[in-house]
Amino acid sequence: MAKYDRFLWREKTTLIALAAAASSFIAGLMLPVNPQGSDPEILLSPTEKMGHHTPEKSGIDILALKAQRDEAFVKVFSRLEQEAQDRRLMVSVPTQFQGKTFQEVTLSSKEKVIALTFDDGPWPKSTLEVLEILKKNNIKATFFMVGKNVKNFPHLARQVSLDGHAIGNHTWSHLYHRFNETGASSEIDRTSDMIYQTTGIKTTLFRPPGGHLKNGLAAYAHKKNYAVVMWSSDSRDYSRPSVPLFIKHALTGITPGGIVLMHDGGGNRDHTVRALPQLITEYKKRGYRFVTVPELMEMQDKEVKLAAAAKSASPKAQSAAPKTQPAAPKTE
Structure with a gap:
């Protein structure tokens, strides 16, 4: 950061x-x-x-x-x-991500960066414990917050912001059923307003509860130019696995530009708190450094712009050279 x-x-x-x-x-x-x-x-x-x-x-x-x-x-x-x-x-979303859904970011540099994300907070006890672990390791993460939890625990939402982490929208009530546009608007807009009133952050990051993309929420988020952020690695901590199994899940399929799903709220998250320090150590052993989701997007956006500028400056050389322009983010 x-x-x-x-x-x-x-x-x-x-x-x-x-x-x-x-x-x-x-x-x-x-x-x-x-x-x-x-x-x-x-x-x-x-x-x-x-x-x-x-x-x-x-x-x-x-x-x-x-x-x-x-x-x-x-x-x-x-x-x-x-x-x-x-x-x-203001969380600025580069144009190429606006109204799009992505699971990870592909960087031509192959730089080993990864984004840790936490859903369903803020939550008593566990949010502060996660924040303390991140602070000790000098890591900035991204928290996808539930609107009613921000309303109930505003001091915790403000602490996430004060610690310099990114914040995203995770709907007001975390329901999985189908929404018409009016219902989706209420779930998403109310949450964004509550986040702004509480923390001062205007977020355009959205993650649908349970990763459901076909129930009307993602469609409304796309219409409003949110970046719909999924994940490439799932800790499956909602099932409360043992620490070794938690780490195994979180490391599965991890690649540079990846996004890791964890939870700091929505229930007892003691298992996540116990496993997080060891997971951070494992990522560091593999050479990864930690960034927020907005930083991931900015990194790809910068690569795309540099590639476009180089192509514009030397079109003949670019046509003869191997293609190195960053791939588009993986979307659904």
Whole structure:
């Protein structure tokens, strides 16, 4: 998440600079002009400096002007801060992923990166335990949250965000039955609104409960240009396997650009918490590093753009060279 940290620092620096400029501008508007270039305070008599002056006597109500200036500054600063936060927390989905379903990302570089994902939270106890393990290992993951759980445990959703993890939409009620468009809209839109109200994150990542793609939810998500995120490796932790079996499942079929399914909510997840540190160790032994789902998408998007730029710059050389353009994400 070095890229995210640099972006966050740039946003903070920009915000401070804008706020300072706004403060100077407002102060210039609100304070009276002294043609001699002196501080307005020195224009007051000794008695007025002691706080006994009146507007009629001095012609200037310094306290009122200061209050107006401060109020204007707060309004400008709050607006700039909100705009910066909206830019920082918006999960941007590259065009090639908008309205698409994918299980993994194929990188021409074959860089060994993998995305850990957790469903059905936030959840008392287990979400915090998973967050602690990830923090100890300096890993950022992606959490697909259930709307009603965000409503019931907002402090846990905020902690996921504060720790720098990505957040996706996992419907409001986690039901498997078929939805018409109105029902799908309620399940998905309510959850996105709740996530935003609670964490400030505007997510366009969606994962259907149980991976069901034919019950109306994925269709609505596609219509709204969500990236529908499935998985390439399934820990099957919903069946509460032993730690060795959990790890065996999670390692099966793993490839660079893969996405691993786990759960931090929806029931007792002690088995996931017990197995997670060992699973992380196993991935590291195989040379993998950990990224979020948005980072996976950004990596492929960057490769596609670089390949397109190279082809545009040297079409003859590109036509003679082997095809190296990244494959499209595997979709269903």
